[in-house]
Amino acid sequence: MNILLYILITIATFTSMEVITWLTHKYVMHGFLWYLHEDHHQPKYPHAFEKNDAFFVIFAIPSILLLYYGLIPSLNYLFFIGLGIFFYGASYFLIHDVLIHQRFKWFKNTKNKYLIGLRKAHKVHHKHLDKQEGECFGMLFVPKKYHNTFKK
Ligand SMILES: [Zn+2]
Ligand SMILES: [Zn+2]
Ligand SMILES: [Zn+2]
Numbered sequence: 001m002n003i004l005l006y007i008l009i010t011i012a013t014f015t016s017m018e019v020i021t022w023l024t025h026k027y028v029m030h031g032f033l034w035y036l037h038e039d040h041h042q043p044k045y046p047h048a049f050e051k052n053d054a055f056f057v058i059f060a061i062p063s064i065l066l067l068y069y070g071l072i073p074s075l076n077y078l079f080f081i082g083l084g085i086f087f088y089g090a091s092y093f094l095i096h097d098v099l100i101h102q103r104f105k106w107f108k109n110t111k112n113k114y115l116i117g118l119r120k121a122h123k124v125h126h127k128h129l130d131k132q133e134g135e136c137f138g139m140l141f142v143p144k145k146y147h148n149t150f151k152k
Contacts, residue, residue, distance in 0.1 A: 006080045013084025014091075018140050021092065029055065041126060059089055095140060096122070 029037035029052075040052035063085035070079020097103045099115060100122045110116065118140070 006077070009077055009080040010084045010087070013081045014088050017085055017088035021088075024055075056089065056093070059085065063089065091140060 036051045036054050039050050063082050066078045066082030066085065068082075070076055070082055095115075095118060098106050099110070100119050102108065107115075
């Protein structure tokens with residue numbers, strides 16, 4: 001295998017993770033694991049850690065296993081699947097937890113239209129305080145209409 005293929009696997013995994021996250025968010029977090037996600041939908045975040053953070057651990061496990069077995073007995077494609085999941089988790093954290101929910105005050109005053117669109121779309125998701133209704137379950141890719149609606 002060559003480098004190009006490794007890069008492609010990493011990108012493909014990263015992209016698939018958005019789909020998996022969308023499905024997990026819609027059908028698992030807003031489904032049978034709602035009790036873990038529920039506190040994240042409360043208007044204020046009273047705790048430094050949320051039960052919702054359990055999902056980071058849940059996604060970290062396959063990533064770590066893939067990175068591990070991707071090095072044994074020698075470097076193989078599993079490593080790059082693990083890497084794709086890891087990059088996605090890091091992006092998710094930066095976008096969702098830092099940019100949107102301001103758990104760290106890093107890029108508070110961004111002027112980037114795409115990032116502002118993401119933030120607005122996710123606020124729409126958070127308008128629904130209960131499990132049943134909901135929209136905007138994606139994270140890095142949101143429907144264009146949300147970028148347009150909030151242009152002004
Ligand atoms: Zn949600
Ligand atoms: Zn959120
Ligand atoms: Zn949410």
